[in-house]
Amino acid sequence: EIGHCAMGLGHPNLQYDPPGLPDRRMESSFTMSYGGSTLGIDAGPDGVPGSGDDIQQGPGGARPASLHWFRISDNNPFVIDEQPIDSTTYSRSVAANLPSGWSANANYKASALLKASGTQTPMYSVFTPGLRYEDLTADDTNMIHRSATGPDEVFGTSDDYTFSLEISDCSDPDTDIRISWLQFPDDRLGECRVDLLTTAFEQLNPMTARHFVYDRSDLPQGLIRINRSPAILWDTVFFSDFESGDAFDWTGVVP
Secondary structure (H helix, E strand, C coil), rough: HHHHHHCCCCEEEEEEECCCCCCCCCEEEEEEEEECHHEECCCCCCCCCCCCCCCCCCHHHCCCEEECCECCCCCCCCCCCCCCCCCCCEEEEEEHHCCCCCCCCCCHHHHHHCCCCCCCCCCCCCCCCCCCCCCCHHHHHHHHHHHHCCCCCCCCCCCCCCCCCCCCCCCCCCCCEEEEEEEECCCCCCEEECCCCCCCCCCCCCCHHHCCCCCCCCCCCCEEEEECCCCCCCHHCCCCCCCCCCHHHHHHHCC
């Protein structure tokens, strides 16, 4: 949830409304896209949703827009990149850069195909009992670097920036994101809510919002709510002295 609220990371996998169930969101391992059709999605020859040979189509057979940035050179989300990460090395345009495939995401099954078995991004939208994440993956950290190129999306220019995460008391008026506990009616682990300026989107099309920086002078605080359900054993989830404010392992993966 900190990845969502503080770093602008989204879910890499596709959520959709199945036919006949308008009030129920379904999860999948296919890569996040916009303007597609659930009837036009196929896992491709390897049978693994979210890999590079997937097929996604919209109404009339048109290709939807990918909402997932992919590495242009090899479409591999598990590579810890040493090259500059910006609009010249990462793209969302499958038409220009993946004419016969689709953008791969860092889900568990795709990791086995790309020699990174047992790896999955913690930004994946589905947690299952017994699953434990202890770090960000290459895809997560690369996307943090990607966003840090600023509005011009070019590495090494004057609008580049970095992140600084600091744990503060909730009574501090300068706190940007408030974290609270709430018992949810379902088994969600948590949620992040940030109010965006309506001018950040055009007709609610996420493809038009290429870059957005949270600004407290214009917007209220962000909010992370964590499910305090007794069925979730939080004492086995937090690690590395997180509760005491030791963020050493966290600061080690931000630029």
